[in-house]
Amino acid sequence: MRRAHTVEQVRSAEADLMARLPEGTLMQRAAAGLAATCARLLPRVYGSRVLVLAGSGDNGGDALYAAARLARRGARVSAVLLSPEKAHAAGLAALLAAGGRVTADQGEFERADLVLDGIVGIGGRGGLRPEAQPFAALPRRGRVVAVDVPSGVDPDTGEVPGVALRADVTVCFGTYKPGLLIDPGASYAGVLQLVGIGLELPPAPVAVLQHADAAALLPLPGAESDKYRRGVVGVAAGSARYPGAAVLAVAGALRGGAGAVRYAGTAAAEVVRRFPEALVTAGGPAEAGRVQAWVVGPGSGEGVRELLPEVLAADVPVLVDADGLAELARLGPDALAGRSAPTLLTPHTGEEARLLAGAEGGAPPAADGLAAARRATARRLAAAYRATVLLKGSTTVVAEPDGTVRVNPTGTSWLATAGSGDVLSGLAGSLMAAGLGPLDAGAVAAHLHGLAGRTAAAGAPAAALDVAEALPEAWRTVRSAGAGR
Incomplete structure (x- = not known):
């Protein structure tokens, strides 16, 4: 699992370590790891x-010391000092002693085989200063390696409030930074390389599942399992206008690990025609039979006003999506106040804006602003509703009310298609019915859904049902990394 720590946590750990080490040792460790990474990226x-x-x-000192190491190995190193009077004196002296030189020629950016971005570190905020902005627009021949964070990217949030320098590789010291895992910052970071420098860090507030992590969480049947012991998920979705939403939610649920799917709603005929294994009723959730989790809202239309309170009254985990979220925004957080079982909300940024307005009053905040600060706003929504939030988008963020966050990067832009979210809801709801908590269910569902989207698209448009049908292959991919699970 990739774990990321905030700037405050990193600074505290660095201070503790530097107090026990000779002066300059930590910077030399960072520079050595940075130089080694750069050496591997160069043909020679x-x-x-x-x-x-x-x-x-x-x-800047980390970058200058690393460049001095490369100069001692025969590289032709030049340095542009963005603030000459504030340049790291010892690092600059080391570079000059190794044969490097200082230049003011911006054309060297275009001619370089490798550029070290040591402009702004994890303590910086805001976009690039005017003197550095031209480098973000210059053409490049070689790779750009960011030192700890691409300059102009907020290391905690991933926000890019102005001009930023896009990296091909980002070398992270001690731990990953949350802003490197979450868009838009993640799109500037390139490939992430971690260099250990001996930091002793607290539990990470942000994590990313790898295949093996997801495999360890997958619900697998045992020798004594039957369809009921594996869990039953209920789906209350669809309407006369949107019967396809019910079909797609059931498609995701059938491939989510639960032993059976019960569907309740007006699209029962369409659901059983496409999936004869589904257990259907044309009545409400109370008539569906016992379930271990409910999915409510996809394509439900105005009928959700009756469906949502009925489902929320059940003492089982509930996933709320689409029209269910619109109704929840109208009702506000009090609609969840009496629940003892977990609730998972799965909004996109537009739905998130309406939910926040329902909780905080006033007009909905701008969706663009919410998308640019995904970690912060997902945590804000989770705290407001005391529910787990799966915020959909280019980077999926799953947030708990206590601030814990998991980030999923496996998706593809081809998943931006009608009905894709319905499949994800069914999948996550089924994982909850099979026994996963909402944080794990949301993170694993997003991981599998993203992989299935890649498989289904393979570089071309894919429909939501294609994504659902690719889920078994995503499971197999994840399980193959799970040491025989």
Whole structure:
């Protein structure tokens, strides 16, 4: 599992470690790891052109010390000092002693085989300063390696409030930073490389599941399992206008690990025609029979006003999506106040805006602003409703009310298609029925859904049902990384 820590946590751990080490040791560890990564990226170090973009402070020092190591191996190293009077003195002296030089020629950016972005470190906020902005627009021949974080990207949130320098590789010291895992910041970070420097860190507030992590959470049947012991998920979705939403939610649920799917709603005929294994009723949720979790809202239309309170009254985990979220925004957080079982909300940013307005009053906040600060706003929504939130988008963020976050990067832009979210809801609801908590269910569902989207699309448009049909292959991919599970 990739774990990410905030700037405050990193700074505290660095201070504790530096108090026990000789002065400069931590920076030399970081520089050594950075230089080693750069050396691997170059076809050969000797004779290569390396340019350092050095800002003030320790980030610039890390870059200058690393460049000095490359210069000692024969690289032709130049440094642009963005704030010459504030350049790291010892790092600059090391570079000059190793044969490097200082330049003001921006054209060297275009000619370099490798550029080290040491402009702004994890302590910086806001976009690039005017003197550094031209480098973000210049053409490049070689790779750009960011030192700990691409300059202009907020390391805690992933926000890019102005101009930022896009990296091909970001070398992270000690731990990953949340802003490197969450869009838009993630799209600037390129490939992430972790360099250990000996930090002793607290539990990480942000994590990303790898295949093996997801495999360890997958609900698998045992020798004594039957369809009821594996869990039964109920789906209350669809309407006369949107029967397809019910079909798609059931499609995801059937592939989510539960032993059976009960459907309740007006699209019963369409559901059983497409999926004869589904257990259907044209009545309400109370007539469906016993379930271990409910999915409510996809395509439900105005009927959701009766469906949502009935489902929320059940003492089982509930996933609320689509029209269910619109109704919940109208009712506000009090609609969930009496629940003892978990609730998982699965909004996109537009639905998130309406839910926040329902909780906080006033007009809905701008969806663009919410999308740019995904971690912060998902946590805000989870705290407001005391529910787990799966915020859909280019990076899916799953947030708990206590602030714990899991991030999923497996998706593809081809998943931006009608009905894809219905499949995800059914899948996550089925995982909850099979016994996973809402955080795990949301994170595993997003992981599988993203992989299935990639498989279904393979570089071409894919429909939501294609994604559902690719879920078994996603399971097999994940299980193959799970040590024989």
